[in-house]
Every structure is written in structure tokens, then in C-alpha cells.
Ligand SMILES: Nc1ncnc2c1ncn2[C@@H]1O[C@H](COP(=O)(O)OP(=O)(O)OP(=O)(O)O)[C@@H](O)[C@H]1O
């Protein structure tokens with residue numbers, strides 16, 4: 065091993081990666097091990113200043129095995145998905161030299177060196193907020209930087225895909241398409257190499273968009289996306305129709321809507337796709353209910369009243385219908401959290417007013433812990449105190465219908481205001497590292 069004579073060096077890299085929200089969903093694999101999907105999907109990358117994963121990877125001749133800490137707790141790396149990502153990155157590693165510190169690692173050395181990985185999600189893990197997407201994107205990106213992997217981002221996305229399908233889309237900012245790749249009976253080595261993410265437009269292209277996430281439950285969901293989509297592939301006839309007949313056309317329409325910044329089309333396609341995805345879940349046997357209310361509420365009022373999913377959709381649909389053109393797009397992943405997209409800041413402040421009107425904080429929740437993220441949207445909406453929320457007028461679309469103006473305090477745990485954001489970045493400042501530079505253990 066052509067490294068320096070002393071064995072006490074540690075080399076580290078720290079990166080930050082975004083989450084993403086699909087507007088045309090990935091649901092179903094044609095190959096479970098390689099994570100090859102049955103249809104293309106399109107997502108918006110969310111601003112990492114509000115939702116992100118930070119990962120530090122370190123290598124040292126002193127490390128005796130690969131180790132990982134997630135959110136401060138040591139986890140096992142023995143799972144196939146972690147192993148595959150590590151193997152794929154190691155096999156592409158290059159030479160690394162740090163002249164100042166006298167460190168020289170030849171590409172053939174990486175197979176013998178062990179890594180330590182520490183990762184932190186600044187949002188709930190495994191709760192339907194795409195932690196696996198940000199997490200695996202960040203893992204692959206930071207390892208690629210540490211090991212001097214000279215592959216283009218698309219190739220890295222094909223590695224992140226093998227950690228979690230949706231992770232491949234988090235390798236880029238803005239609007240991203242995951243191309244399913246050709247269905248070929250080819251040799252194992254090349255299988256899936258064309259199932260990669262490509263950037264459709266960067267985060268500046270449509271930077272008026274405002275995204276508000278209503279977090280209903282931070283609890284871990286009952287059916288993981290992996291299990292849920294496997295059951296759908298096995299049992300849902302609707303999924304087969306969706307992937308062969310609906311999605312191919314919808315992808316083209318969505319690409320066009322994004323290219324031309326056509327919000328009404330974008331909103332119609334986004335809502336339709338989310339609703340069809342949940343219809344597929346219901347069409348699965350046994351049915352999967354991601355839209356049921358798993359909120360923290362102790363005493364449910366009644367089935368109808370606690371059914372958050374139907375309530376938020378009907379409020380948004382009512383507003384869209386009242387205005388005659390879509391004001392807001394809604395989409396739900398494999399959980400009850402709602403992602404709402406407004407075309408610009410003006411509409412976003414009207415959206416936030418409506419959300420706070422219907423779903424105010426419970427009495428013991430403070431405003432500053434109820435609306436997180438971009439505070440300028442809160443300011444634009446004229447909300448500075450909880451009294452401002454109490455004083456919000458009934459939205460005009462429900463004025464003549466008192467029953468619809470009912471409020472549901474405490475249904476939403478918190479809101480996050482965000483926007484389209486950029487892809488992974490490498491930190492150069494060692495203070496950002498999650499591992500101690502002299503021990504290689506979590507700080
Ligand atoms: N920062 C991270 N680094 C590496 N792996 C992570 C990280 N965060 C989460 N994961 C992995 O992803 C798993 C959670 O994925 P899961 O699909 O269940 O939830 P989610 O991604 O938060 O929700 P969804 O995919 O439905 O939006 C974790 O158990 C862990 O294995």
C-alpha cells in the first residue's frame with residue numbers, strides 16, 4: 065500500500081444532499097436487486113437549506129471494519145443495499161494524494177481500506193419525507209468524492225439507485241427525470257447501467273415555485289415503499305395499466321409543462337399522478353392505506369373528521385375549482401404528509417393562510433415550531449403571532465358553506481416552507497464534519 069509510513073492518518077469528506085418529491089411517481093420494480101423501475105419518474109429537488117442529509121465519510125488504515133452511524137446511532141452496513149453502494153464505489157475509486165500530509169492511496173488500495181460513515185437527516189427518518197433518497201444520494205456522493213471517483217453524475221445516480229430507487233434523482237437539483245432504461249436480457253454487468261437520473265432543468269429554471277409540506281406524522285410508516293411496491297407489482301392490475309399506458313404519456317406532458325413553466329398543466333398532472341398512485345395502493349391485495357391518518361391525535365373525532373387525506377385534497381380542489389384554474393398542486397408519497405406546490409410567492413401566501421386557517425396549531429404549540437423553513441413566506445402571509453392565525457378570514461370558496469369552514473387544530477404537526485433546490489455539494493470546511501478528525505468516531 066503506497067500510503068505514508070505513519071498509520072495514524074484519517075482522510076475525510078463531508079457532503080450535503082437534498083431530498084426530492086416525485087410529481088410522476090416511481091412505484092414498482094422490474095428487478096428487485098438492481099432496483100430497476102417499471103416506469104420513468106420525475107421529481108422536484110427540494111431546497112437542502114430546509115431538508116437535507118449531511119454525511120461524512122472517512123478512511124484510515126487504523127479502521128478495522130466499515131462502520132456507520134445514522135442520526136448518532138450505530139447501524140449495520142451488512143444490508144445488501146449498503147454493500148452494493150460501497151462495492152460499486154470502491155470498484156471505481158481512483159488514486160488519491162494529499163501531498164501536504166504525505167498521504168498517497170493507490171486505486172488498488174481502496175479494497176483493503178475500511179470506511180467510517182456518519183450521516184444526519186435534519187428531518188424525520190423513514191416517515192415518508194424521502195430520507196432514503198437524500199441518505200443514499202449523500203452516501204454515494206461523499207464516498208465518490210473521498211475515493212476520487214471520476215464518473216459523471218448520471219453514473220453516480222445509477223449507484224445511488226441501488227441504495228434506494230428515488231435516491232438517484234437526488235443527485236441533481238431542479239427537475240429530474242429517472243429514466244427506467246431499456247428492458248433487455250443483457251449480461252449482468254451492464255444490466256441497469258442506463259437506468260439513470262437526468263436533469264430536466266436546474267433549480268433556477270422555475271424558481272418562483274413555492275413548496276409547502278404539511279407534516280402530519282413523523283412516525284415511521286407501517287408498510288415501507290419497498291414492500292408496498294413489491295405487493296402492488298404482484299397483485300395490482302391497475303399498476304400494470306398505469307406503467308404501460310398512463311405514465312409514458314404523462315412523462316412527456318410533464319416534461320413539456322416544466323419546460324414551458326405551465327403551472328395549470330403541471331398541477332393537473334401532479335395531482336392526477338398522486339391520486340393514481342394511491343389508487344394503485346388501494347388496488348393492491350391486501351390494500352395499502354398510506355392515506356389513513358396516523359397523526360399524533362389522541363382522541364379521534366370520527367372516521368370522516370380524522371381523515372386528513374380526503375380533507376386536504378377536498379380543500380385544495382375546492383380552491384382550484386373556485387378560481388377556475390389550479391392555484392395549487394398536491395402530492396402525497398407513501399405516507400400521509402402532504403406536499404403542496406404553489407406557482408409563486410403571492411399564491412403561496414394565500415395557500416399558507418388557508419392551511420393555517422384549516423389546520424391551526426394546537427394550543428401548546430408555538431408558531432416558531434409550527435411553520436419551519438422559509439420564514440419570508442410566513443411574513444408575506446401576514447402571520448407574526450398565533451393571534452394572526454385566529455384572525456384569518458374564512459377562505460371565499462367556503463364562505464357560503466359553514467360546514468366546510470370547520471377547523472382542525474393539531475391535525476398537522478408542522479409545516480415546512482421550501483422551494484426547488486440544488487443537488488449535492490461538498491463541504492470544504494472541516495467544522496462541518498460529523499466525524500472527529502483525529503479518532504474517526506462521531507463528534
Ligand atoms: N442519511 C441516511 N444515510 C443512509 N441511509 C439512510 C439515511 N437516512 C435513511 N436511510 C435509510 O433509508 C431507510 C428509510 O427509508 P424509507 O423508504 O423507509 O423511508 P423514507 O425514505 O423516509 O420515506 P419515503 O421513501 O416513503 O419517502 C432507513 O431505514 C435507512 O436504511
Ligand SMILES: C[C@@](O)(CCOP(=O)(O)OP(=O)(O)O)CC(=O)O
Pocket residue numbers: 085086088089090091099105196227228229230231289290291397398
Ligand atoms: C412513493 C415514492 O416515494 C416511492 C419511493 O420509493 P423508494 O425509493 O423509497 O423505494 P426503494 O427503491 O425500494 O428504496 C415515489 C417516488 O419517490 O417516486
